[in-house]
Amino acid sequence: MLLYHLSPSHRTCGTKSKNSEKKIGKCLESLAGWVDEIIVVDTGSTDRTKKIARVFGAKVYDFPWTNNFSDARNVSLSKATCSWILVLDADEVISSVDYNPLKELVRNPSNRKVAYSIITRNYVGPVSVNWNPNDGKYREEAGSGWFPSEKVRLFPNDNRIRFEKPVHEMVEYSLLRMGTEIRKCDIPIHHYGKLSKADIRAKGEEYYQLGKKKLSEQGKYDANALFELAVQASELEKYDEALEYWKKLALVNPDMVKAHHGIGTSCFQMGKYGEALDAFKKAVQLDPGSKDPNVMYATCELLMGNAETAIRHLEGLLKKAPMFPLALLAITAACFCAGRKKEGIEYIRKVQNTQFSLAHYLKDIAKLLITVKRFDYAVSLLEAATETKNTLNETHQLLAECNQMLGKEPEFRD
Secondary structure (H helix, E strand, O other): OOOOOOOOOOOEEEEEEOOOOOOHHHHHHOOOOOOOEEEEEEOOOOOOHHHHHHHOOOEEEEOOOOOOHHHHHHHHHHHOOOOEEEOOOOOEEOOHHHHHHHHHHHHOHHHOOEEEEEEEEEEEOOOOOOOEEOOOOOOOOOOOEEEEEEEEEEEEOOOOOOOEOOOOOEOHHHHHHHOOEEEEEEEEEEEOOOOOHHHHHHHHHHHHHHHHHHHHHHOOOOHHHHHHHHHHHHHOOOHHHHHHHHHHHHHHOOOOHHHHHHHHHHHHHOOOHHHHHHHHHHHHHHOOOOHHHHHHHHHHHHHOOOHHHHHHHHHHHHHHOOOOHHHHHHHHHHHHHOOOHHHHHHHHHHHOOOOOOHHHHHHHHHHHHHHOOOHHHHHHHHHHHHHOOOOOHHHHHHHHHHHHHOOOOOOOOO
């Protein structure tokens, strides 16, 4: 779905959508009253998408699906009559607190030959790569937090500006050819499409197949196509396929941190912790300040039986980012595994200032430790979880299983 916000005096919303009845209302409601034009280009809906769009005053156009997202988006652009365009998807909104700042931005005459790159807050349930905790700034926040993505969303209405690429379509290419200045805009877009596994799989599979076609057309070592496919395969939990794309990307660009992080993540999900350790180590060497690769590197060290190494590494990260939740969780577990219970308890107090459930985290790490037969670490971790009352029903079951593996008699508590 495209959304257009147009001009100092005229603002338009335009959208490309299909079967979006559960999402489009919230999106268009966030725009009603402050945009002058809403455009919806429908690619074959069989539900109430078009009817709902018309309720919000949208101009609705039909366009047959061509297996090319740019084609549909460009139809929307061609229907816009106002001077500025803002692009949104059906599962995205703009916060009402940002209406006036956006209006001021496009009212400034000096900005008429400028396009704006906007950060999208992709809200997620479980923690993901580049995760940021919600901070309460927006009532539109959802899930456990969000990860950022960025692209041009706000630009003048100019028939030379068009979307390109059949999947992960962008206007940046035409803007660069025109010599248009691209500035960063600090007003976010709120995206909810990553909160539903069903939505991810439905939309992701379509993107994935189109991405494969694109890669075959552009050459098997096209970096952008490889990256997009690797990300899509990961989201679809096709980790073996994702691993191949990440490895090819690392060959094309050996110094790309995301490629090595992707290799590590795929290996980790497949239980190849030694290979994951090597990949995360490479990512950390390339970017010592990167938070996610550092935490995953330390987690792999823990699974390899090196709790003290994990602690030292996480202590270094926490000096730079003292309240990074994932590092706090990981070092809590590592301290308990290393027998440093007092320090582990101190970190528990810090974890309690985050929104994370320590009980779930400790249980999940214990299960991983059991899979790699680090029963001593698992027992230390589960006993600490029990003593600090960070337990679930599964915690006690796992502890009993570990003690049995180690030939220990179960302890009975009143």
